[in-house]
Amino acid sequence: MSDNTDKLHNGLTYADAGVDIDAGELLVDAIKPLAKSTARPGSEPSLGGFGALFDLKAAGFNDPLIVTTTDGVGTKLKIAIETGRHDGVGVDLVAMCVNDLLAQGAEPLLFLDYYATGKLSVDDARRVVAGIAEGCRQAGCALVGGETAEMPGMYSDGDYDLAGFSLGAVERGHALPYLDRQHPGDLIIGVGSSGPHSNGYSLIRKVVEKSGLSWGDDAPFARDRSLAQALMEPTRIYVKSVLPLMKAGLVKAGAHITGGGLIENPPRCIAEGLEAAFDWDAWPMPHVFQWLAETGGISDHEMRRTFNCGVGFILIVSPENAEEVLAGLLEAGETAFVCGQLVAS
Known part of the structure; x- marks a missing residue:
């Protein structure tokens, strides 16, 4: 076997750098049913694509204005991490975004999340996303996608951060405040x-x-x-x-x-x-x-x-x-x- 082949077989992998692609794939499989449970008229959540489509007419809008919001959970996450109580922070994430949409008189339609961590725990992340799905069901919006980023060196093992992004709509002339x-x-x-x-x-x-x-x-x-x-x-x-x-x-x-x-x-x-x-x-x-x-x-x-x-x-x-x-x-x-x-x- 040539020296070049040895180097190829014995070279570094992404896992050696601290990023587990297999764990990421396991997480996607684990949360697909959660996303599907949030389906609503205008959207059929299906994780894995490069983007999500939404049909405003199917959702009942005639001449809508689009409203967008983004937010996080803040240092409440520190308590979740220290105590292992990861189940409710996903609801927090959705709430902080969709309640802002509501202040404009807008109906929440779509939600996407960003989950960043030093070392991915599939179980912890699945519990967080289960909370996000629950929040989406409470708000009547669809969880259509997101991003999981494993970044060793950026976060300590066990630490994670969350960001949420929501899109809503309101008929022209009906946006609040009046x-x-x-x-x-x-x-x-x-x-x-x-x-x-x-x-x-x-x-x-x-x-x-x-x-x-x-x-x-x-x-x-x-x-x-x-x-x-x-x-x-x-x-x-x-x-x-x-x-x-x-x-x-x-x-x-x-x-x-x-x-x-x-x-x-x-x-x-x-x-x-x-x-x-x-x-x-x-x-x-x-x-x-x-x-x-x-x-x-x-x-x-x-x-x-x-x-x-x-x-x-x-x-x-x-x-x-x-x-x-x-x-x-x-x-x-x-x-x-x-x-x-x-x-x-």
Whole structure:
């Protein structure tokens, strides 16, 4: 055998560099049924192609505007990695994107994910993608593809990061907010959150460190749950409860309460010359936020500009529509309440 042949047979492989192509193929096979479970009119998810097609007419649109969003989960992933609780962060990833689409009045149609890690664990990744598929089912959108990147040297073994990309559509003339229809006296309806959602976790981890608790200890603010279980509660997805109210013309604007909390997000959907005047006593602060504030010595203003404080989404409505909107939200299983109004700025 020649020297050149020996070099060919004994040379480096991608696996020697830390990238396992076979594991990647196993993951694709494992998640194909998950993607298929998210099929919806206009799309038939089929992983493995170079791109995904969507038929807007089959989805029922006549003259649509396309709306796109992208987001991640943030340092909530650190808790998932440290505790092995990978099942819910996929829901978080979808929620952070599709709730933003909802704020524009758009219906979520497609979702794609990006999963990057130092060394691919097929089981961990499959659990993450199972959560993504669950989030897509809750939002009514199709998981049509994504990317798994194994990058040794970029991430430590066991670490991973997530990014999500969503596409939605809204009929021309129906995109929110309706800035020209807003007036002083319009009511702000708050829709309850499931906890901190996916924001403020760098501060949350600091508070946990200060408390001296470990992730496996009982949560001081939640019965029969560990601290990790309580803080890893997935972000609530509001599409199926809120979108019908928007399509019925009952909502003038909506805001997804993410980073920036109740201070920085509402102005993004409010007309110039108006501002949100919240009644901070209109709803009880959920126990998790009380514990964070007390344990961390966090001021009211810092809480309100960092966390959702129990309000994951707000709607701006005319006073005459408030009762119907509240009834619709409650019937859909949401916690909802009037929490303020628009005033002249």
